[in-house]
Structure formats: C-alpha cells, structure tokens
Amino acid sequence: MMSLTSPPLAEEEIRSTLSTTSLGQHLHLHRELPSTNTEAMALAQSGAQHGTVVVADRQTTGRGRQGRTWFSPPGVNLYCSVIIRPTRLRIPHADWLSWIPLVSALAAAEAVRTMAGIRLALKWPNDLLCRDRKVGGLLCEHGTDRGQREFVVVGIGLNVNLPPEALPEDLAGLAGSLIEESHHPLNRNRLLAQFLTDLEPLLDELGTHGTARLAHGYASACTTIGTQVRITWSDSTELVGLAEGLGRDGALLVRPLQPRRGMDTPLVEVRAADVIHLRR
Ligand code: BTN
Numbered sequence: 409m410m411s412l413t414s415p416p417l418a419e420e421e422i423r424s425t426l427s428t429t430s431l432g433q434h435l436h437l438h439r440e441l442p443s444t445n446t447e448a449m450a451l452a453q454s455g456a457q458h459g460t461v462v463v464a465d466r467q468t469t470g471r472g473r474q475g476r477t478w479f480s481p482p483g484v485n486l487y488c489s490v491i492i493r494p495t496r497l498r499i500p501h502a503d504w505l506s507w508i509p510l511v512s513a514l515a516a517a518e519a520v521r522t523m524a525g526i527r528l529a530l531k532w533p534n535d536l537l538c539r540d541r542k543v544g545g546l547l548c549e550h551g552t553d554r555g556q557r558e559f560v561v562v563g564i565g566l567n568v569n570l571p572p573e574a575l576p577e578d579l580a581g582l583a584g585s586l587i588e589e590s591h592h593p594l595n596r597n598r599l600l601a602q603f604l605t606d607l608e609p610l611l612d613e614l615g616t617h618g619t620a621r622l623a624h625g626y627a628s629a630c631t632t633i634g635t636q637v638r639i640t641w642s643d644s645t646e647l648v649g650l651a652e653g654l655g656r657d658g659a660l661l662v663r664p665l666q667p668r669r670g671m672d673t674p675l676v677e678v679r680a681a682d683v684i685h686l687r688r
C-alpha cells in the first residue's frame with residue numbers, strides 16, 4: 409500500500425541505503441542549522457575529510473546563488489552539503505572545479521529518476537526543473553583549509569514533499585515540489601543516499617577521465633541548450649540569444665540574436681550569470 413507520510417530524516421536509514429566508499433561515510437545530521445553550506449564550510453576549513461556530509465531538517469538562513477535566500481521549512485525537503493576534495497586529478501584543475509556543479513546537478517537528476525521515476529530537466533548551470541518549475545538548486549563554494557588544502561562544498565536544496573500551497577508568495581508559480589509529480593510523499597533518507605551514491609562515480613569519472621561522457625549526459629538532460637535565453641550578469645548587463653552548447657569548462661555557449669541577416673555573430677561564453685528560458 410502507498411505510504412501517505414514520509415519518515416523523518418534518520419542517520420540509520422540513510423546509511424542503510426548508502427552505497428558509497430567515501431561520500432556520506434562521515435554524516436552530520438541536524439534538526440536545524442542556519443545553513444548546511446555554512447556548517448560544511450566551517451568543517452572543511454577545520455580539515456574535515458573528503459565526502460563529509462552535513463544534512464539538516466530545517467535551515468534558518470538557507471542560502472541560494474547570487475546572494476538569494478533558500479526557503480527551508482522543516483519536515484519536507486532535503487538540505488544537504490557535501491565536502492569534496494581533489495585527489496589525483498588527471499584533468500586540468502580549472503575544468504574539475506567548473507564541472508563540479510554540473511556533475512552534481514546530473515547526479516541529483518539521476519537520483520530523482522531512480523527513486524521516484526521523475527525525469528527532471530536541468531537548467532544551466534544547476535537548477536533542477538519539473539514541468540518548468542524549479543524544484544531544486546545547487547550552491548557550490550570553494551575554499552582552502554588551515555593546512556592550505558583545497559575543498560569544494562556542494563550544497564543541494566530539493567523541494568521534496570513540500571505542499572505547493574506552502575510556498576511563499578514570491579515563489580508561487582516559479583518553484584515546485586516533487587510531490588506534485590509523485591502524488592505521494594517520497595522518502596528523503598533514501599533520496600539523499602541515492603544522490604550520494606550517484607554523485608560518487610560521477611565525481612570519480614570527472615577526476616580521472618574528464619568531461620567527455622559527462623558533457624554528453626549533461627547536455628541531454630539540459631533543456632537550456634537549444635533554447636532562446638536571456639542572460640543577466642551581476643552588473644545588470646544582458647544578452648538575448650540561442651544557447652547552442654557547452655564549452656570545455658562547462659560554460660554555456662550563447663549565439664547572440666543577429667541584428668542583421670547574413671552577419672555572423674560570435675559565440676559568447678557565459679560562466680556566472682542568471683539565465684531565463686525564453687522559448688525553444
Ligand atoms: C540556488 O540558488 O538555486 C541554490 C540553492 C542551494 C540551496 C542549498 S540548501 C542546502 C545548502 N545550504 C544552503 O544554505 N544552501 C544550499
């Protein structure tokens with residue numbers, strides 16, 4: 409029989425479904441935190457190991473990209489941060505760094521497909537969409553610890569069992585939740601374990617074999633590619649064009665709309681910016 413309630417976050421259940429060698433082997437589960445990313449950054453700065461995971465049932469000051477806040481009510485969603493350290497990279501360091509957010513988004517989409525049978529679309533660089541509404545996002549932060557060892561914190565927020573009517577007014581119509589598609593509550597422990605289980609081999613692949621296969625996987629899940637987009641940079645400059653593909657470092661390649669026929673406009677490589685899908 410289909411369960412109508414979702415179990416609370418519980419370390420034993422996360423561990424029992426986890427199939428990794430490093431990610432999640434050190435797990436910090438909290439009832440409430442200001443932000444799992446802030447906590448993971450502090451742990452990483454104090455030397456926490458590769459694969460350490462911080463999860464909270466609720467965040468009081470959840471952080472999104474571009475300084476936004478991340479709506480983080482208790483009991484319904486996933487808020488998690490993973491500490492990643494580079495080990496024996498066989499690809500250029502800059503490529504590794506710029507692909508981590510994309511690879512993490514891919515792992516999240518794979519986990520949701522495996523656990524819930526829901527096919528999410530990726531909006532470049534790392535938004536997770538379900539029927540054109542944002543159900544998840546990733547915030548990746550980079551730092552070095554006191555021993556000068558580098559780390560990246562991958563923070564994921566996923567609206568799982570959040571009833572859509574509980575969304576604040578400013579998110580209504582823009583954000584969504586997996587339960588709208590699954591029609592029954594999903595188990596957040598298993599979803600988290602699956603995310604970590606899917607992320608580990610993708611990170612291994614990135615570090616050892618590079619981006620070729622990952623780029624193919626990402627591009628097939630990314631609905632930004634092939635779409636007319638509006639790009640807005642942090643200094644408010646804008647560009648409207650067709651997103652044609654990905655650069656080697658994961659940049660979005662955008663062909664500006666041609667002002668005059670017959671004139672070829674060069675591709676613009678977009679890295680950190682806001683993207684709006686206009687039309688396919
Ligand atoms: C975005 O703006 O799309 C990224 C949102 C990332 C939110 C997650 S929730 C867990 C982790 N802790 C945070 O404070 N932010 C990230």
